[in-house]
Amino acid sequence: MSVTTTTHLNFRGDARAALDHYRSVFGGRVTAVTYQDVGEVRVEEEADRVVWGEVTGENGFHVMAYDVPSSQPWDQGSNPFYVSVRGDDTDEISALWQKLAQGSTVVHPLAPSQWAPLYGMLTDRFGVTWVLDVAAPYHG
Template identity: 60%
Template sequence: MSVDVVTHLNFRGEAREALTFYQSVFAGDIALVTYQDAGNVTDPSEADQVMWGQVAADNGFRVMAYDVPSRMPWNRGENSFFVSLRGKTAEEVTAHWEKLSDGATVVQPLGPAQWAPLYGMLVDRFGITWVVDVVNR
């Protein structure tokens, strides 16, 4: 038996933009269902927001996201979670790092670390903290 763990990101009106950005970084297929698509509109101004969305790539990358309706509490939070991105080669990791860094705040520049050939941390333009490294085997 196996289990897949998928990071689920919560936004307030930015889910479509975030998923499109992550698809541009990692490739793969994007799937979106709006509140209107699902027949679940409670606020007409939010009808085109994402009720369920996902990016899934052949390289194993997968992330889900939705727009929290305005009737529900939501706060971007601070250090509430990190998304860990681990690759097998420096080239693979560096390519993703360069794309993720667009509009990001770099917390720890990508470079050698005691525990990994490459390690870095950034907060992307959507406020999501990414921990990026090369698997040390």
Template identity: 65%
Template sequence: MTIDVTPHLNFRGTARAALEHYRSVFGGELTVATYGDLGSQDPAEADQVVFGQVVGPDGFRVMAYDVPAARPWSAGEDPFFVSVRGADPAEVTRYWERLADGATVLQPLGPSAWAPLYGMLTDPFGVTWVLDVAPGA
């Protein structure tokens, strides 16, 4: 039996932009269904994402949706990080460079005590990403 764990990110009105950004960084297939697609009668939320995901050819996967106005939502203070770990320093560096565009760099990508490369940033959508190269890779 195999199981996959996929980060599911919750937004308020910016899920589509976030998913498009992540697809531009990691590549892959973007799937989006809106509240309007499911028959919502609320014009303010019709174009918002009820289900969205990016699935990359290399196994990258992230899901996201827009929390409806009727439900409470808060971006919080660092409630989670999304970790991307690879074996190829050049590949991790490419992802870093794309994610860093418009982001706040919390720890520049570089060698660390536990990994050949490690970096942390918060993207324009408020999601904190940790990228590193697996030790011994």
């Protein structure tokens, strides 16, 4: 078992450009999944925005990003990032979730999602928003 943390940056329409920029700076590979790709288009103009994206480099660089949909509040100064905890074992992620959830506000319950065997989001009592999930490969 292993767990990693990754900075998860939040944007409003600029995630793909940011990911491409970070790839140009740090090298590596961009993966970008759109709202259309996962069948979650609620506003047609947002269909090609990023619901899940990352840059991973052979040098160990890793950053994640997504475009917060217009149906959710977003302020670049107050919620520009999440801490993402990704693991490969559902029991381990579930145990970490239970501990983090104490005294937290659950934003999205830990449950299976279209892109991961488990995915959940919460804001802890210190105001830090955490995303926990079980890694699953994306095959475009």
